[in-house]
Amino acid sequence: MRCRRKYRGRGEWNLVFAKGYVTGALCPSCQTPEENAEAVINEATLDYSKGRIDDAGRFVVEPRI
16 A cells, blocks of 8 residues: 555455445555554454345444454
8 A cells, every 4th residue: 555565365464444444555664563463453343254244235243242
């Protein structure tokens, strides 16, 4: 998103969401420490394996229990 590198299927890339829609992706080199911390917190608290797309096309995830 910032450096315009193309995702090649490896590395710790983070998707950027706005109101449930994917608006971009950040390569590991472009992520700020705050963005990296947010990604770690999200991964620990949200279950992406149960993610789904709702009727409006938004990505919805469930909290980890």
